[in-house]
Amino acid sequence: MYQYTEFDRQFVQSRAAQHRDQLTRWQAGKLSDDEFRPLRLQNGWYVQRYAPMLRVAVPYGELSSAQLRVLATIARDFDAPSADLLQQAMATQSQIGQHLPAGAVGHGSAPLPTHYAHFTTRQNVQFNWIPLDKSADVMDLLASVNMHGIQTSGNCIRNITSDERAGIAPDEVADPRPFAEIMRQWSTLHPEFAFLPRKFKIAIIGATEDRAAIGWHDVGLQVVKNEAGELGFKIWVGGGMGRTPLIGSLIREFLPWQQILNYLEAIVRVYNRFGRRDNIYKARIKILVKAEGQRYFDEVEAEFKQIVEHDGGVHTIPESELARISASFVPPPLKAAQQNQANPPSAEATEQALRQAADAEPLFARWLARNVAAHKNPALRAVTLSFKRLGQYPGDASADQLNQLADLVDRFSAGEARVTHDQNILLPWVAAADLQALYQAAKAAGLASPNVHLLSDMIACPGGDFCALANARSLPIAQAITERYQDLDELDDLGEIDLHISGCINSCGHHHSGHIGILGVDKDGKEWYQVTLGGSDGSDLSGAAVPGKVVGPSFASDEVPDVLEAILNTYRDQRAHGENFISTLRRVGHEPFKTAANGARHSTGRSTTHSASASV
Amino acid sequence: MKILTANLPEPDAGVLSLPNDADPREASLEGIHRVDLHFPKFTDGRAYSQAFWLRRRLGFKGEIRATGDVLIDQLVQMSRCGFNVAVLKAGVDATDAQAQFDRYARFYQADASNPQAIFS
Numbered sequence: 001m002y003q004y005t006e007f008d009r010q011f012v013q014s015r016a017a018q019h020r021d022q023l024t025r026w027q028a029g030k031l032s033d034d035e036f037r038p039l040r041l042q043n044g045w046y047v048q049r050y051a052p053m054l055r056v057a058v059p060y061g062e063l064s065s066a067q068l069r070v071l072a073t074i075a076r077d078f079d080a081p082s083a084d085l086l087q088q089a090m091a092t093q094s095q096i097g098q099h100l101p102a103g104a105v106g107h108g109s110a111p112l113p114t115h116y117a118h119f120t121t122r123q124n125v126q127f128n129w130i131p132l133d134k135s136a137d138v139m140d141l142l143a144s145v146n147m148h149g150i151q152t153s154g155n156c157i158r159n160i161t162s163d164e165r166a167g168i169a170p171d172e173v174a175d176p177r178p179f180a181e182i183m184r185q186w187s188t189l190h191p192e193f194a195f196l197p198r199k200f201k202i203a204i205i206g207a208t209e210d211r212a213a214i215g216w217h218d219v220g221l222q223v224v225k226n227e228a229g230e231l232g233f234k235i236w237v238g239g240g241m242g243r244t245p246l247i248g249s250l251i252r253e254f255l256p257w258q259q260i261l262n263y264l265e266a267i268v269r270v271y272n273r274f275g276r277r278d279n280i281y282k283a284r285i286k287i288l289v290k291a292e293g294q295r296y297f298d299e300v301e302a303e304f305k306q307i308v309e310h311d312g313g314v315h316t317i318p319e320s321e322l323a324r325i326s327a328s329f330v331p332p333p334l335k336a337a338q339q340n341q342a343n344p345p346s347a348e349a350t351e352q353a354l355r356q357a358a359d360a361e362p363l364f365a366r367w368l369a370r371n372v373a374a375h376k377n378p379a380l381r382a383v384t385l386s387f388k389r390l391g392q393y394p395g396d397a398s399a400d401q402l403n404q405l406a407d408l409v410d411r412f413s414a415g416e417a418r419v420t421h422d423q424n425i426l427l428p429w430v431a432a433a434d435l436q437a438l439y440q441a442a443k444a445a446g447l448a449s450p451n452v453h454l455l456s457d458m459i460a461c462p463g464g465d466f467c468a469l470a471n472a473r474s475l476p477i478a479q480a481i482t483e484r485y486q487d488l489d490e491l492d493d494l495g496e497i498d499l500h501i502s503g504c505i506n507s508c509g510h511h512h513s514g515h516i517g518i519l520g521v522d523k524d525g526k527e528w529y530q531v532t533l534g535g536s537d538g539s540d541l542s543g544a545a546v547p548g549k550v551v552g553p554s555f556a557s558d559e560v561p562d563v564l565e566a567i568l569n570t571y572r573d574q575r576a577h578g579e580n581f582i583s584t585l586r587r588v589g590h591e592p593f594k595t596a597a598n599g600a601r602h603s604t605g606r607s608t609t610h611s612a613s614a615s616v
Numbered sequence: 617m618k619i620l621t622a623n624l625p626e627p628d629a630g631v632l633s634l635p636n637d638a639d640p641r642e643a644s645l646e647g648i649h650r651v652d653l654h655f656p657k658f659t660d661g662r663a664y665s666q667a668f669w670l671r672r673r674l675g676f677k678g679e680i681r682a683t684g685d686v687l688i689d690q691l692v693q694m695s696r697c698g699f700n701v702a703v704l705k706a707g708v709d710a711t712d713a714q715a716q717f718d719r720y721a722r723f724y725q726a727d728a729s730n731p732q733a734i735f736s
Contacts, residue, residue: 007722007734014720021715022689030709031689038659039689155659185724185734191696192668192727195661272665273639311672314726314733321735 001062001416002181002328004146011188015150016143019043020136027133042156042194044149045135048468050089051081052135054127055152056142060162060180060204061123061419065406068417070145071125072402075117078138079399081129086114093465096473096527112465117402119387119395121459121510122201123161123419124152128466150188155196155283157187157268161203163211164420165382167329168375168428174223174231176206178326179260182317186261193268197275198283200268201240210538212421215239215247215545216513218285219267224254232256237267237300238289241507245547246286251297257322259308261315266304270296331377332414332429347378350432357436364439366450366488372435375428381435383413383427384420385442386449386457390482393475394460395423404445412438422459424452453496453541455485455568459510463503463520464527470503472520472527472557477501480561494568496541497581512547513537515582516567521554528554531563533593534585542582551594556603566600567593617695619713623683623703633683636662640670648678653699655684664697671698671728688713692720698728 004012019040026036044055056071063071081089089112118126130138142148152159160180167175183202187193193200203212206223214220220236233255239248255263267285274292276282289296307313345353358365373382385405387395397405405425409417412434413427420426425447430438442448451457458481461467463474478501485491500514504521511517517532535548555563568581570593575584585593633652634640640651651670653663663682670676682694682702691702691713704710726733 010721011724018716018719021712021719025712030712035658035687035689155661188724189693189720190725191693191723192664193661194690194693195659195664269665269668272661277660277662306673312731314731314736318735324735 001064002059002177002325009143009146012143012146012148012150015043015148015189016136016139019139023132023136038154038195040132040135041153042151043139044152045132046153046468047132048128048466049464049470050085050092050466051129052132053466054130054135054138054149055120056125056127056147056149057152057159058124058147058419059184060160060166060177061164061421062177063409063417063419064145065409065415065417067145067147068402068406068409070141070147071117072399072406074127074130074138074141075115075397075402076399078130078134079115079117079127081114082131086112096464113393113396113398115399116396117399118393118462119397119419119423119425121421121423121461121508122159123164123421124159125419126462128462153199154194155198155200156194157190157196157200157202160184160187161201161212161217161421163205163207164418164426165211165373165428166206166418167331168377168380168382169207169209169211170374170376171209172207172376173225174206175326175329176204176221176223177329178322179206179221179223179233179257180204181325181328182321183260183264186264186315193272196268196272197277198280198285200271200285202264209540210545213510213513213537213539213545215538216241216510217248219264220248221260223257226254230256233260233263235263237296238286239545240284240286241510241512241547242284243281243505244284244286244290245507245512246290247545247547248286249289249293251300258317259304259313261317262307262313263300263304265307265315266300270299270303274299332416334379334431345433347432350379354432354435363443363448363450363488364436366492367439367448368435370450370454371448371452379432381430381432383430383435383438384452385425385427385447386451387424387447388451388457388482389446389449390486393462394458394478401445401447405447408438408441408445408447411441422452422457424457450488451491453498454491455494455497455499456482456491458482458499458501459514460501461503461509463501463509467503467508469506470520471505471522472503472529474501474503474509474518474520477518477520477529477557477560481564484561484565494571495580497568498535498537498542499564500535510537511535513542513545514548515542515585516564517548518560518564523554527557529557529560530554531560531567531597533567533590534582536582541580543586549590551590551597553604555601559601559603562600562602563597566596570596617691617699617717618701619691619710620701620703621708621710622706623681634666636660636666638666640666640674645674645676648676650679650681651676652681652683655682655686655690658685658687658690664693667694667698668728688716692716696723696727696729 046053203217204221235252236248414429418426460478464470502509502511519530532548536542538545630649
């Protein structure tokens, strides 16, 4: 992990002090609500449906055990509404949704989760109930472990995301984390780019497989080597979800790594100048890139040239800086216990022990197959702890679970964890010989669901239970599907499927990129859901990034689990031997799936029209 | 940075006022000693890039003045982009302005007033 310097520490503390000053001035009436809003947003403080929401930055998803413990403390001590507020929220929530999914009956009167942290699709952490007048205390606590909410909201360069297996994946050309950290520092409180037309998201990978959905970002970066073996970046610009889902366009086949900050400066400056500010829905860079195409590219290249040749390229990265930052990202030493063993077990012996344990315990075998991935170091594994399980919402972790997680991270993963964009936690430094012990410990903590990449490992945003933007709730839908698909044999049989649920078109739940996407829409004040098929995040499983296509008019909430079942049954009927869902869908086409989905309507009436409507 | 609480009208041929969608590289700076840039809303950040261009790209040595919806929480970033005078929006209390400049010892990036990035 990146090791904070004294300067970095001081900087985050200054930022916490700045937030306290702004909060105090707002409380004293010296800052209006409108003036305070963008300031608090740029520290991650929203005001949502019932309460403020804090988004804590987790740069490229990396968390230490010490940070997890502070997140646990915040969940325990601060993530709580007053009794009145909770009662009011629950009463309001129980009014909405006349027809709940069968599996979610009672959700309206079930407690909304409190004292929880939530892992997001941008590898950040959110809290839902912290009162604004406690916000400065929380920022101080976060700063004590080098954490903050800088630029987790607002129309600025947001937290930079990366491959959850950065630095450990066998298919990696180079570790993207040093570059992500250098870009994090450059973008932090950049004076010129704090009030862009709209938010700006960068994702970076260093592997051949895209595990960070880079095509879906304002800027997507892939570390590559050119023919001369030099390191640089392949750069895409103008991807994004929302109302107008677009995949980024390739703007640079190869940019020497030293130039990345200069090039980003050009990309963002041209956007700052020409991006639309008259319509919030047209303000993202994707709209500019789509409208201007080559003209935008030409402007960027011309500006880049000026930055380097005229301005002196002051942000050209020196070798010494890359070396300094990279020194933080060397693999941790193997645990003392392993080093001190006179005769460490051979790889073969470890493999054999694992096989025996797997034979003896089928659940462990499933977990090995689903949750454990290969590592650059053959003695190590990348292990995903699943936060998708019955009784808790996707990506939610209680204060106790966060503390238990911190213990697991210390014991098994050199004190480091990663938030995945699928809302799970990955342990990057697990010894193969420790897998069984980790499994037992994770199981005891309720974090060993063997369902990674399966249907129940779905993405879901907080939706209309918490979010002020949502048109419909996501969580009851997620819960109903989770309840219906509990049988592990059935889940295994259905295989790898990306199910993504968003409560509104802002697409925090990435519904556009799901093999099956579910989007909450609002019609006549009721909750409806649009279903899309065939989206891809750009991973090897899913193929080139592409938005899914709508299957038909939106469905009532109680129809959604049945629609999903009809789609999955169609897959089972149509698949060739060993063929996964997305491949079957691509081979046979959407028609039989659409027919099945629309045939599953019961409260919206059977529709014979298959016309895809993008809006309802 | 000089902070003013009112922009007195100064009919002066040496003052150029640019709307925030203008390209300062196309303006004639001959005989100009002051350029006024405008923030129609403080959340519209185009004038930051204009100031940067004036200072760094065009080497303009005169005064760059921030006008419009100018609040104290943006003064530091204005200064870093090349503004050296700011006219606060009417009614904004200047009392807390200086404290904003004292908060950060320095920043990560180079900027219009400091040509050194943290790693330089």
